Amino acid sequence: MEHTSFGDQRNATFSLAEEDHTLANALRFTLNQDPRVIICGYSIPHPSEARVNVRVQTTGDPAREVLKDACQDLMLMCQHIGGTFNKAVNDSRMKSPPDNDSSQGMDSD
């Protein structure tokens, strides 16, 4: 859902249902990295309701295009991360077979 004024396509607020910080913070990061964006931020109107408002203000391109591009960038980044991670796991599995100790915790820096 998009709240915007009819004439000015550059600034808009997008209301995403069934989302939370997981997507919103990552999306805010990729939006900020786009040079066309002046301001971007997100807020969660109420914690009991799964809804996120993302505000985007751009230098000229329509805000929904910029948002779509940011989503695409995020997808590409995640795919790249997934591919690199799988490759790293396979490489380490080939180097040494996994042993069965059971301690808990995953740690990524």
Place this chain on the structure above:
Amino acid sequence: MSDSEPEAMAEADGVPSTKLPPHLELRRTRVLCKVDAPDNTDTIQYSGAYASLGHENSLRFADFCKDFRVDITRISDDDMEFDVVSVDPSIANAFRRILLAELPIMAIENVLIANNTSVVQDEVLAHRLGLIPIKVDPRLFDYLSENDTPNEKNTIVFKLHGSEFLKTYESLTSTSKPETYTSFTCSQDSMPEFAGNPIRVYPDIIISKLGFGQEIELEAHAVKGVGKTHAKWSPVATCWYRMLPEVELMEEIEGEKADVLKQKCAAKVFEIEDLADGKKRATVARPRACTLCRECIRDGEDWEKAYILTLS
């Protein structure tokens, strides 16, 4: 001359990222861990943040691919630890949240109890059964919604019959015998996907202890779900991330002070290095082990030290 100066400036700007002065580079990429509080915790994400200096802060996909790296520290069947280099904490946090709450897995949801004369109440028993991990690939199953009938594509049926009276027990097994109350048209044992990987449950989990004459007989259905709904559907025991600590001594620490410093650190981050002329010097041997307890900078002594957590 006045004409060539703008040209020179334009050429300098054409270079993708002018180097930032060191104090700004520090601010952009590091979180400082000081005595009273961490400093500099916001990431400078905005693409135009350093525009006046000519430094481009936006992220091109090609640059990201070039800098990004995954280094696996240790990996085993049950857990793993790895380093991710050059990724923003928001992305790392998103992965952590997804691992905890949004990866589907199979867990017991409905329990049909025929006989329970043990000291464990029905609902407590059902709760414990729900938390038992089930070794099966959840991608082979579909979700069971309210309108669906349970069938072999979305439910696993387990049967448990333990009797102290008879001194027998059958542990929780995926059933192919037609003794269960619920039976499907096609049992999962006969399906080709499960030929190589039969559905198994970890064998050494105690569900309940039975005294003499007590008996439990029940049938449990496992369905697919995500951690958001209930924690039993969370695939990981836990999952966390932290930034890699980088410890830098701002000045030389020698002699007595070096010993004191080494003693202070409970995580044994520092080591003593012997110099040629008989003096001792403290060095940072294991920055990774640092737990950021700040014990070494707590007393405000006259050496300056800053722990730095790398952002990348």
